[in-house]
Amino acid sequence: MLDKQKLDLWQKELDKTKARFPERKDKFETGSGIPLQTVYTALDKPEADEFSLPGEFPYIRGVQRNMYRGRLWTMRQYAGFASAQESNARYKYLLSQGQTGLSVAFDLPTQIGLDSDHSLSAGEVGKVGVAIDSLADMEVLFSDIPLDKVSTSMTINAPAIVLLAMYLVVAEKQGVDWTKLKGTIQNDILKEYVARGTYIFPPEPSLNIITDIFAFCAEKVPNWNTISISGYHIREAGATAVQEVAFTLANAICYVETAIAAGLQVDDFAPRLSFFFNAHSNLFEEIAKFRAARKLWAEIMRQRFGAKTPKSLLLRFHTQTAGSTLTAQQPDNNVVRVTLQALAAVLGGTQSLHTNSRDEALALPSEDSVRIALRTQQIIAHETGAADVVDPLGGSYYIEKLTAEIEDRVKEMLAKIDELGGAVAAINSGFIQRQIQDSAYKCQLEVENKRQIIVGVNQFTMDEETQPELLRVDPAVGIEQQQRLAELKDKRKQGAVEKALAAIRQAAENNDNLFPPVLDAVRVYASLGEICGVLREVYGEYQAKDLV
Amino acid sequence: MSSCWQRQLAQTISKIENMDPQALAEAASLFLDNPSVQIIGITGPPGGGKSTLCSQLIQALAAEHKVAALLVDPSSPYSGGAILGDRIRMQALVSNPNVYIRSLSNRGNTGGVGSSVVSILRAVISRGFDYIIIETVGAGQSEVKIASIADTTLVVSVPNLGDDIQAVKSGILEIADIFVINKADLPGVDSLYIALRESAQKQVDGWTAPLCQTVATQGIGIAELLTEIDKHWQWLQQAGRLLEKRKLAAKFEVLELSRVLLQKHLDRVPADVLARNLNRKDINLLQKLDEVYAELLNLFGEV
Amino acid sequence: MAPIRVLMAKPGLDGHDRGAKVVARALRDAGMEVIYTGLRQSPEQIVQAAIQEDVDIIGLSCLSGAHNSLFPKVVELLKERGAGEIAVFGGGVIPEADIPDLQVAGIEVVFTPGTSLEKIVTFVRERVKKGNE
Numbered sequence: 001m002l003d004k005q006k007l008d009l010w011q012k013e014l015d016k017t018k019a020r021f022p023e024r025k026d027k028f029e030t031g032s033g034i035p036l037q038t039v040y041t042a043l044d045k046p047e048a049d050e051f052s053l054p055g056e057f058p059y060i061r062g063v064q065r066n067m068y069r070g071r072l073w074t075m076r077q078y079a080g081f082a083s084a085q086e087s088n089a090r091y092k093y094l095l096s097q098g099q100t101g102l103s104v105a106f107d108l109p110t111q112i113g114l115d116s117d118h119s120l121s122a123g124e125v126g127k128v129g130v131a132i133d134s135l136a137d138m139e140v141l142f143s144d145i146p147l148d149k150v151s152t153s154m155t156i157n158a159p160a161i162v163l164l165a166m167y168l169v170v171a172e173k174q175g176v177d178w179t180k181l182k183g184t185i186q187n188d189i190l191k192e193y194v195a196r197g198t199y200i201f202p203p204e205p206s207l208n209i210i211t212d213i214f215a216f217c218a219e220k221v222p223n224w225n226t227i228s229i230s231g232y233h234i235r236e237a238g239a240t241a242v243q244e245v246a247f248t249l250a251n252a253i254c255y256v257e258t259a260i261a262a263g264l265q266v267d268d269f270a271p272r273l274s275f276f277f278n279a280h281s282n283l284f285e286e287i288a289k290f291r292a293a294r295k296l297w298a299e300i301m302r303q304r305f306g307a308k309t310p311k312s313l314l315l316r317f318h319t320q321t322a323g324s325t326l327t328a329q330q331p332d333n334n335v336v337r338v339t340l341q342a343l344a345a346v347l348g349g350t351q352s353l354h355t356n357s358r359d360e361a362l363a364l365p366s367e368d369s370v371r372i373a374l375r376t377q378q379i380i381a382h383e384t385g386a387a388d389v390v391d392p393l394g395g396s397y398y399i400e401k402l403t404a405e406i407e408d409r410v411k412e413m414l415a416k417i418d419e420l421g422g423a424v425a426a427i428n429s430g431f432i433q434r435q436i437q438d439s440a441y442k443c444q445l446e447v448e449n450k451r452q453i454i455v456g457v458n459q460f461t462m463d464e465e466t467q468p469e470l471l472r473v474d475p476a477v478g479i480e481q482q483q484r485l486a487e488l489k490d491k492r493k494q495g496a497v498e499k500a501l502a503a504i505r506q507a508a509e510n511n512d513n514l515f516p517p518v519l520d521a522v523r524v525y526a527s528l529g530e531i532c533g534v535l536r537e538v539y540g541e542y543q544a545k546d547l548v
Numbered sequence: 549m550s551s552c553w554q555r556q557l558a559q560t561i562s563k564i565e566n567m568d569p570q571a572l573a574e575a576a577s578l579f580l581d582n583p584s585v586q587i588i589g590i591t592g593p594p595g596g597g598k599s600t601l602c603s604q605l606i607q608a609l610a611a612e613h614k615v616a617a618l619l620v621d622p623s624s625p626y627s628g629g630a631i632l633g634d635r636i637r638m639q640a641l642v643s644n645p646n647v648y649i650r651s652l653s654n655r656g657n658t659g660g661v662g663s664s665v666v667s668i669l670r671a672v673i674s675r676g677f678d679y680i681i682i683e684t685v686g687a688g689q690s691e692v693k694i695a696s697i698a699d700t701t702l703v704v705s706v707p708n709l710g711d712d713i714q715a716v717k718s719g720i721l722e723i724a725d726i727f728v729i730n731k732a733d734l735p736g737v738d739s740l741y742i743a744l745r746e747s748a749q750k751q752v753d754g755w756t757a758p759l760c761q762t763v764a765t766q767g768i769g770i771a772e773l774l775t776e777i778d779k780h781w782q783w784l785q786q787a788g789r790l791l792e793k794r795k796l797a798a799k800f801e802v803l804e805l806s807r808v809l810l811q812k813h814l815d816r817v818p819a820d821v822l823a824r825n826l827n828r829k830d831i832n833l834l835q836k837l838d839e840v841y842a843e844l845l846n847l848f849g850e851v
Numbered sequence: 852m853a854p855i856r857v858l859m860a861k862p863g864l865d866g867h868d869r870g871a872k873v874v875a876r877a878l879r880d881a882g883m884e885v886i887y888t889g890l891r892q893s894p895e896q897i898v899q900a901a902i903q904e905d906v907d908i909i910g911l912s913c914l915s916g917a918h919n920s921l922f923p924k925v926v927e928l929l930k931e932r933g934a935g936e937i938a939v940f941g942g943g944v945i946p947e948a949d950i951p952d953l954q955v956a957g958i959e960v961v962f963t964p965g966t967s968l969e970k971i972v973t974f975v976r977e978r979v980k981k982g983n984e
Contacts, residue, residue: 108864108915120893123920125862197890202765237869238948324869328964353885361964362946363916429595437872443875448968467947543600543637543765544889547960555934556907566853629854629879635900636889642899649903651886653854 003506014038025451030285030441034241034405040397041345046404054390058298060291060403061391062349063314071335072100073345074352076153076318080105080130081364082477083361087130093367097374101356102152104141105129106163111198112542113159125281125478128364129155133485134527137172151182152356153228153318153352158200160187161514161532165522168221184225184274189232190251190423193542194432195237196469200532203424205539206480209514210255211262214269216515222259225274227255228318236324238440241289242406246413247432249296253414254423266305270312278346279353280322281337287393288402290317291347295403296410317347318352326361329402329458331468334358339376346386347393353377358370363470407519411475430547437547449485477522483489486527496524501534508538554660557675561650564667567808568572570687576590576672580801581794586679586781587669589698591686596704597730601764602683606641606649608770613678616648618668620661623653634683648677654684661806662691666801669697695723696800699793700780702773704728705744707736721747725759726776732761732769755783821847854882855979858906860962861890862925865915870942874910877968894924902934907979911958913943918953926957939977943964958982 003347011344028036035046052058055065064070071340077099080087091102106129109121115133116125125131142152147170156163171181185308189206199206217226231239231248239247252273259269267473277293280286297315302306304309321341326334335358340357355373357365363371379386393399446452453459500521507517523530563571585676588605602617609615619634632651641647657660661684672680684694686703695701703724721727727744729737741759748757758776762769784790821843861868868890875885875950886904888897889892901909909929912924925957941953942962950961959978962971 108866112864114864120864120891123917124915127916192866197868198864238873239868261896324980326964362944437869437876439872441876442868444877454965458967470946475920541589547633550932554899555902555905555932558903562853562856562905621882626881627880627882629882631875631879632884632886632904635886635904639888639892639896639900642896642903649900651884651904652886721865 002043003471007041007304017118017189026327030241030282031280032373032406032409033284034242034285034402034409037264040401042397044397044401046198046218046400056210057302057310058295059314060295063294063316063351065390067349067390068346068381069390072316072381073350073377074101075099075374075381076101076103076352076354077370077374078103078105078155078320078354079370079546080127081107081214081471082130082473083125083481084132084137086128088141088143088145088228088379091141092403094347094370094374095145095150097371098378098412099374101352102150102158104138104152104154106154106156107131108198110163110528111156112220113162113528115527115529116478116485120530121478122254123475123478125481131167131477131481132163132528133135133354133481134488134525135166135169135522136525137490138163138170138389142167142170142174146176147174147177148180153184153186155186157186157189157192157196157198158206158406159528159532160185161213161518162356162478162522162528163514164213164224168519169522178221179223181221185213186226186228186230186276188227188251188255188276188347190254190427191233191527193427193544194436195233195239199542199544200203201535201539202542203427205508205535206542207255207258207424208262208297208511210512211259214259214272214535215262215513216265217272218264218268222272224272226269226272226451228274228276229255230276232320233245234436235280235322237436238443239281239436240278240439241285242409242413243435245293245406246410246417247436248275248277248302249410250414250417250423250426252297253300256301257422258303259423266301266307267309267312270301270307271309271314273317274351275317277317277319277345277350278322279323279341279348279350281341283347284402285324285406286341286344287348288406290319290350290398291391291394291399291403292406292410293317294349302515306472315507316351319348319350319352320354321356323356323360326356326358327454327456328361328467331358331361333456334361335372335376338373341378342380343375343384343386346380349391354457359470362467362546365471366469366471373542433547454485476522485527489527492525495528497521497526500524500526501530504531505534505538508535557671558647558650560671561652561668562604564664564671565652565655565662567664572664572667572805575667575670578674580666580670580673581791583790585677586777587699587797588681588777589694589701590681590683590704591692591701592704592728593696594685596676596706597687597764598683599634600682600771601704601728601730601762602634603638603641604762604764604767604770605681605774606638606647608774609679610641610644611647614646614648614676615679615681616650616672616675616677617681617683618650618652618665618672620654620682622685623656625656626785628656648672648675657747660695663804666697666797666804668841669792669797672678681723681811692723692796693800697797699784700725700777701789702726702728702777704730705740707734707740724748725755725780727757728761728773729759729761730764733763733766737761754787755780755791776850783837855975856904856906857885857906857975858888858897858901858904858909859885860888860892860893860900860909860911860925861913862892862894862897862911862921863891863917864891865913865917865943866890867914867964868912870914871910871912873943874912874968874971876953876971881976883975885961888910890922894921894928897925897930898928898934901929901937902932903920906953907982908938910975911939911941913945913952916944918943918945919949921959922953922955923956925968930957942971947963962965 051059054062071110079090105127108124110132114121132388214226217224229252231244234247235244299315301313338355355376357369357373359369417426503517606615621632623630630653635651760773859871875887878885939958940960941958
């Protein structure tokens with residue numbers, strides 16, 4: 001049996017070795033600043049949760065008992081660009097290649113509730129995702145894709161209510177019952193203010209819209225995940241793993257509090273909350289991070305909010321590999337990076353996964369690149385055995401210690417945010433933004449100083465490099481989209497549109513649930529920009545609290 | 549195009565800031581006593597929402613007046629550089645031809661403003677603005693130079709920043725012509741109001757500083773604040789105080805210019821002295837400073 | 852020596868500002884005065900700010916692929932408004948193949964992902980020095 005005495009003797013010998021052969025770094029620690037011992041032993045094992053099992057509180061080891069032995073994670077590649085027609089073709093391609101769920105990327109004008117003919121939309125239409133101006137575009141996007149057979153995740157936040165309404169009407173027209181629809185809308189406005197930037201309205205009315213969606217879907221679209229509380233973007237903006245979890249959970253707490261304050265029962269909406277995390281480069285910190293997050297959420301739901309249904313306690317999450325780690329130099333290296341990051345997500349128990357393509361530091365993925373990204377998941381799933389045992393790293397001295405460390409540090413940060421008055425107050429005071437930006441700058445300085453090596457960028461560089469064939473979005477897309485919108489406005493019944501927009505305005509002013517009038521407006525082909533325009537008038541626009 | 553005069557003004561300001569002798573001389577010949585422009589200073593501890601408040605004031609005024617805003621941020625004591633971030637909240641105003649916005653670093657000066665600010669003011673005034681707003685960070689007694697420059701000084705506090713006692717202690721309250729409690733929708737407004745009211749009660753030559761409450765992010769209280777700003781302007785003119793204020797600003801300007809010019813001279817001299825002395829083999833400066841000290845005394849006279 | 856004044860701008864709808872902010876800090880740490888415009892700036896707003904602030908150089912950051920239309924527009928407007936000597940550089944998610952056209956349009960340098968801060972700071976310093984000669 002290992003005991004402290006033996007360990008001390010071992011350490012003394014090691015110290016002798018280190019005196020003669022200095023180590024590679026003067027300090028070994030994770031990106032979150034957690035110091036790393038030379039080795040972990042039984043003496044490091046934290047006492048609690050020793051006999052925790054998957055599928056049982058506090059769910060450190062997984063949200064289900066048999067995880068991927070029952071069903072593999074959903075392979076859900078984020079995709080969308082240019083016109084609805086081209087995106088529709090890409091979706092059909094991915095489904096034919098074995099993708100098991102759809103994930104829709106919208107362009108920036110759509111994400112910000114602007115039509116393709118708005119002055120700020122110039123140059124942006126169809127570039128980072130598909131352009132959707134109205135129900136007509138949505139119908140093309142899902143043409144010949146049976147909505148009762150696929151689950152669809154839509155990365156849309158500020159105008160989520162409008163896009164979801166469009167999706168529901170498309171389903172209606174396909175003859176699919178809303179109770180059969182499966183999918184997610186991201187609908188997480190708080191992270192937009194600090195990490196992603198596609199906000200429209202200020203926090204208060206935005207939170208009200210979110211609870212409108214919770215209430216409507218709990219009743220009418222019960223299998224739909226109404227929110228994907230995201231840490232991915234917070235991490236991409238520069239946060240550490242600990243900050244990623246802490247700020248995500250702080251936002252989640254805010255959403256739950258808001259919904260309860262609006263009169264909803266926690267067990268009615270909590271089962272449909274889902275999360276979205278980043279899979280970054282430090283394999284072990286990431287695995288530990290996911291495990292810690294599950295435990296923290298389960299405890300928060302039970303202790304802080306008194307949730308009773310087991311389903312309310314589950315941190316179900318989608319993961320995306322870290323885009324910010326992809327390099328423009330030697331892009332094939334990115335396949336390796338993504339593979340290891342994807343492995344971390346799988347070993348961490350994700351429910352659904354998107355793997356980035358090798359060329360994404362340069363452009364949206366080409367068809368070849370996105371196929372390799374999908375194959376990466378398929379190889380992990382079918383060739384490595386990683387999916388055959390639940391929580392395979394559970395019990396590792398290192399992983400358990402790291403999980404506990406992350407948990408402690410996240411709790412500390414959550415307490416701090418509570419002291420500040422919660423997520424919204426922390427955002428309004430700029431606290432969260434400062435934390436993220438400080439981490440981002442620190443991270444860059446480490447790269448500059450070569451304390452952090454990025455292969456191909458600050459070491460192992462190559463002089464001559466040719467970039468691979470990249471996807472190009474035809475600038476004509478913008479013009480064609482504007483034409484389509486103009487034609488639509490000609491054909492539709494203007495009177496009905498105006499009536500519907502007026503109804504939205506009234507619901508917004510009276511604080512009624514926005515969903516029904518938005519549905520009506522969508523049905524008569526009011527444009528996204530028109531609907532959001534009305535809401536902008538009532539709620540105002542968010543003024544960024546921008547610090548550097 | 550209106551950009552022409554804006555570009556010229558911008559370049560003039562840069563030259564003055566950089567102590568270009570010709571620019572300074574030209575500025576010195578411009579008038580400071582122009583009575584058709586009101587100079588409004590806005591200061592207060594960081595986190596008070598001053599930039600947002602400033603933005604709201606400009607927006608309201610710019611509908612019918614020409615408004616210039618000088619936004620001052622501190623420079624880094626290590627590098628001398630600065631992030632000038634106040635402009636962000638006002639970018640929506642930038643397409644209004646009545647508005648000119650300029651960010652300035654305090655160039656390492658305590659007091660919240662750079663030493664050339666009054667010279668800059670002369671240049672700005674000469675362009676025919678109706679209002680000039682100077683916004684700076686100010687938390688303590690040393691940060692109150694804005695009061696020597698502006699006609700109307702606003703001190704902005706917010707509830708719960710621990711301001712209540714701090715503010716009273718720091719002396720910054722004494723400079724306020726108008727108190728603004730921003731973020732007045734937050735808890736703690738009442739206790740802050742009470743803490744400030746005491747200082748506000750002191751009348752200065754017939755002007756009692758009013759307390760305004762605003763929620764700048766929502767545009768609440770702005771119209772009322774503008775009314776108070778206008779009332780102060782009326783009082784300044786009726787009580788004949790406007791000229792006094794401008795003279796204070798001119799005094800500040802002269803003192804600052806003198807200081808800056810002297811500093812340059814000072815920076816040069818000890819370097820000579822040191823250069824001469826550091827390389828002497830027979831003196832160890834670390835141990836015996838008295839010869840150098842004697843030389844300095846000789847140069848500058850007894851303290 | 853007069854500090855160099857830089858405008859860091861985010862044209863278009865792209866909300867990813869990590870890079871722009873990190874570069875702004877690095878320039879500040881190198882002794883420069885940096886004005887950051889915030890998100891969602893039109894080329895007109897950027898140019899107007901550059902003129903009012905009398906900056907020596909403008910840095911444009913765009914990760915949404917809209918650089919080909921937005922960046923040249925900034926240069927065009929600068930020239931129109933008599934501020935053509937203000938240099939412009941860019942950064943973001945920009946394919947190499949786009950860079951020659953951008954340079955022809957007046958964007959002097961484009962810093963692609965992986966560029967060191969040192970490289971950017973050095974470029975700004977030397978470019979402004981050259982412009983002042």
